[in-house]
Amino acid sequence: MRARPSSGPAALPAMSADSSYLAPFDTATFLFPAEWHTFSDLLGGADTGLICLKEGVITHVNRHLLDQLGFDDTELVGRPVEFLFPETGSATEGDDIRLRTKSGKVLRFHFVANRVDALHDAGSTIWILRPESHGAQTEEAASQATPGMKRQLHYLNRLLRLSQQTNTGPEPALKIILKSSAKAIAVHQCAFWEVASDLASTRCVALYDDIRQNFSAEEPDPVFAEHFHPLLMQLVRGEQQFIVADVDQDPRAALHCEYFHARGIKALMAIPVQRGNEPAGLLIFTIRAQPRRWRKDEADFARNAAALVGRISHQAERAREDAQLRHLAHHDSLTGLPNRHFLFDQAADFFPKVTAEAKTLAAFFIDLDGFKSVNDAFGHAVGDELLKAAALRLKNVVRKDDVLVRLGGDEFMLLARNLSNMRIADDIAQQIVETMHGAFALQGRELQISASVGIAIYPFDGTDIDTLMKKADIAMYHAKSAGRDQYRMFAPQSGEGSGKRSTLEADLRRAVEEHELVHFYQPQVDLKTGKVRCVEALLRWRHPRDGIILPAIFLPLAEETGLIHDISARVMHEACDQLNEWIMQGLHGFTLAINLSASQLMDRSLMTELEDALDRTGVPSHLLEWEVKESTVMQHSSMASSLLDHVTDMQIGLSIDDFGTGYSSMAYLRRYPVRKVKIDSSFVGGLPGERDDRAITEAIISMARPLGLEVVAEGVETPQQMEFLRERGCDIAQGFFFTQPLTAEQLETWMIRH
Numbered sequence: 001m002r003a004r005p006s007s008g009p010a011a012l013p014a015m016s017a018d019s020s021y022l023a024p025f026d027t028a029t030f031l032f033p034a035e036w037h038t039f040s041d042l043l044g045g046a047d048t049g050l051i052c053l054k055e056g057v058i059t060h061v062n063r064h065l066l067d068q069l070g071f072d073d074t075e076l077v078g079r080p081v082e083f084l085f086p087e088t089g090s091a092t093e094g095d096d097i098r099l100r101t102k103s104g105k106v107l108r109f110h111f112v113a114n115r116v117d118a119l120h121d122a123g124s125t126i127w128i129l130r131p132e133s134h135g136a137q138t139e140e141a142a143s144q145a146t147p148g149m150k151r152q153l154h155y156l157n158r159l160l161r162l163s164q165q166t167n168t169g170p171e172p173a174l175k176i177i178l179k180s181s182a183k184a185i186a187v188h189q190c191a192f193w194e195v196a197s198d199l200a201s202t203r204c205v206a207l208y209d210d211i212r213q214n215f216s217a218e219e220p221d222p223v224f225a226e227h228f229h230p231l232l233m234q235l236v237r238g239e240q241q242f243i244v245a246d247v248d249q250d251p252r253a254a255l256h257c258e259y260f261h262a263r264g265i266k267a268l269m270a271i272p273v274q275r276g277n278e279p280a281g282l283l284i285f286t287i288r289a290q291p292r293r294w295r296k297d298e299a300d301f302a303r304n305a306a307a308l309v310g311r312i313s314h315q316a317e318r319a320r321e322d323a324q325l326r327h328l329a330h331h332d333s334l335t336g337l338p339n340r341h342f343l344f345d346q347a348a349d350f351f352p353k354v355t356a357e358a359k360t361l362a363a364f365f366i367d368l369d370g371f372k373s374v375n376d377a378f379g380h381a382v383g384d385e386l387l388k389a390a391a392l393r394l395k396n397v398v399r400k401d402d403v404l405v406r407l408g409g410d411e412f413m414l415l416a417r418n419l420s421n422m423r424i425a426d427d428i429a430q431q432i433v434e435t436m437h438g439a440f441a442l443q444g445r446e447l448q449i450s451a452s453v454g455i456a457i458y459p460f461d462g463t464d465i466d467t468l469m470k471k472a473d474i475a476m477y478h479a480k481s482a483g484r485d486q487y488r489m490f491a492p493q494s495g496e497g498s499g500k501r502s503t504l505e506a507d508l509r510r511a512v513e514e515h516e517l518v519h520f521y522q523p524q525v526d527l528k529t530g531k532v533r534c535v536e537a538l539l540r541w542r543h544p545r546d547g548i549i550l551p552a553i554f555l556p557l558a559e560e561t562g563l564i565h566d567i568s569a570r571v572m573h574e575a576c577d578q579l580n581e582w583i584m585q586g587l588h589g590f591t592l593a594i595n596l597s598a599s600q601l602m603d604r605s606l607m608t609e610l611e612d613a614l615d616r617t618g619v620p621s622h623l624l625e626w627e628v629k630e631s632t633v634m635q636h637s638s639m640a641s642s643l644l645d646h647v648t649d650m651q652i653g654l655s656i657d658d659f660g661t662g663y664s665s666m667a668y669l670r671r672y673p674v675r676k677v678k679i680d681s682s683f684v685g686g687l688p689g690e691r692d693d694r695a696i697t698e699a700i701i702s703m704a705r706p707l708g709l710e711v712v713a714e715g716v717e718t719p720q721q722m723e724f725l726r727e728r729g730c731d732i733a734q735g736f737f738f739t740q741p742l743t744a745e746q747l748e749t750w751m752i753r754h
């Protein structure tokens with residue numbers, strides 16, 4: 001087989017050291033360095049030269065060959081291989097090959113094998129060069145070695161490919177090495193015997209059997225204990241290799257013959273494995289039935305495989321130790337909870353995420369009440385038990401994405417992410433307080449304790465963990481002063497922090513004036529026709545520093561400061577303008593839904609703003625829809641009723657948000673002209689798998705139908721959810737399955753495509 005690289009320049013001045021032949025070159029794109037090292041470790045016996053080429057250009061040369069030729073790595077890598085040929089040159093597998101040294105001498109090598117696509121990188125070629133024959137005997141040896149080395153190369157190649165595919169840790173890697181090594185040097189079995197750290201015992205970790213084609217771990221038996229174990233221990237301790245061609249002829253094997261006969265072993269190679277500088281065990285290759293005169297390349301391969309096993313097991317041990325250390329450093333040994341260090345490390349990771357996702361985060365500072373007296377009355381050990389039991393109860397309050405840590409003593413902190421509204425923070429704090437109420441049965445006693453909780457909210461009370469913790473601590477202190485066994489939100493008057501609140505207020509004023517409050521739009525799609533029936537306008541604050549902020553965060557502040565009026569007026573006008581623009585563009589056939597909070601519903605001037613906006617734009621009022629939360633209609637029914645009555649007269653649609661979230665009286669459905677009810681996304685999220693969510697969804701749909709109400713499902717994310725809803729007769733769906741909320745321009749493009 002001709003192996004001369006075809007892509008190299010045809011007539012090169014071979015002896016030239018002209019650097020113009022150095023192509024722009026990045027080794028990493030050709031071959032992983034680790035892969036090359038594994039490869040050259042395993043194949044490169046003390047006298048084997050290896051060159052790796054990519055399209056005729058040298059990418060790697062092993063140490064042995066570099067030493068022979070007198071070149072440095074950097075002098076060869078990146079050059080066409082012809083650079084090494086004296087005058088003209090060629091390379092034919094199975095033949096001799098002549099290469100020039102740096103000093104101008106010419107050396108001859110035996111070209112054992114040329115492997116195309118040897119490594120993961122298609123197009124890579126590996127040349128294996130052995131010392132050129134010095135006489136008849138060596139020539140014969142070389143030609144005998146050739147098929148063996150080709151096989152080694154073949155299995156090595158497989159080994160590397162597999163190790164890349166699996167990459168699942170030391171155990172699969174070990175199996176791959178055992179199997180490939182057994183095949184590469186054609187033995188019946190290859191086993192790794194690991195030695196205990198006190199060097200007192202060995203254990204067969206894995207054994208590959210070529211005949212059975214499977215792995216097992218050899219069970220030591222009495223014959224092993226008496227005849228083989230002493231040999232293993234002696235080899236491990238002395239770091240000696242034991243290479244035997246015929247166990248019946250070799251006097252060193254005589255003592256252990258019984259074991260070899262019992263196992264049918266005729267020849268073996270036992271090679272010590274080092275883990276770092278410590279003995280790790282032995283890699284043992286065995287041959288049954290026939291003696292075997294081990295060739296040098298086979299012994300080299302075995303030694304290199306043992307080195308690889310040692311390296312992998314060393315890396316695995318280090319990774320284990322690192323993980324253990326990291327766990328210890330980040331966890332509290334009493335409760336097993338993450339500790340303060342973990343919290344700060346985590347904070348570095350999740351604060352940017354929270355900001356990027358425009359989410360909120362609540363920090364709960366939890367401190368047990370009167371814990372000291374438990375210690376004093378019953379002793380530290382009972383105190384410890386109580387801390388463990390309290391931690392366990394707190395864990396039950398934690399949701400999937402939350403982080404609970406023990407800060408120290410009787411203090412814990414919970415970070416709850418992704419709060420869609422502030423009521424959830426109240427609910428969580430209430431749960432924390434309540435979870436401590438039941439008596440703790442500890443060491444035959446019943447102990448009663450309570451907890452005080454302080455809450456701080458990101459980004460309003462702080463944008464870093466230190467500040468949030470401090471504010472939550474202040475709020476917790478206020479909960480204690482108010483009588484303990486309760487929670488408090490951080491409020492400006494609860495300590496320093498008023499500065500921040502007033503900055504925020506100023507920010508919000510500016511936001512209204514500078515149009516930082518913007519609408520995103522999410523379509524609601526008819527499940528029968530696939531048409532867009534409605535577009536919900538979702539108000540967001542595009543804060544120049546803090547990113548997107550949800551209304552659940554800024555509306556309470558807007559209500560507190562009276563800014564809500566300006567915001568509502570703007571919402572009405574902008575919604576009508578946008579709808580008008582879409583109508584002018586020919587996008588119609590859908591309504592526009594606007595969310596109204598409780599305080600907006602009580603603002604009588606809102607009606608005037610709405611009428612102005614409708615007059616100014618000419619948008620027909622029936623194309624508007626108001627979305628009001630069920631709780632809002634219920635809690636403020638008398639105050640809101642006159643506004644809602646007016647809406648009825650104007651034929652503005654009314655839809656009830658978060659329908660079914662816990663209010664039992666449905667009388668308002670008859671009282672007001674409700675057009676639609678929306679199934680809260682918290683129920684839709686569990687569809688179709690969660691039994692309760694299925695039952696609630698089905699109940700809402702069957703309740704709405706006789707009342708002539710349309711049902712809209714919010715938060716639909718998967719085809720399975722959509723299919724379930726469609727089958728159950730849900731009319732309309734909205735959610736990421738169709739699209740996330742979009743800007744007006746994005747929505748236009750989306751609509752044209754759908």
Ligand SMILES: Nc1nc2c(ncn2[C@@H]2O[C@H](COP(=O)(O)OP(=O)(O)OP(=O)(O)O)[C@@H](O)[C@H]2O)c(=O)[nH]1
Binds near residue numbers: 384
């Ligand atoms: N058993 C036990 N006690 C601890 C541990 N770490 C700290 N403590 C004790 O926990 C107590 C916590 O103090 P405080 O929170 O001020 O005591 P308290 O009685 O709960 O006071 P209030 O919070 O004001 O109700 C101190 O007495 C600490 O010595 C621990 O690991 N185990």
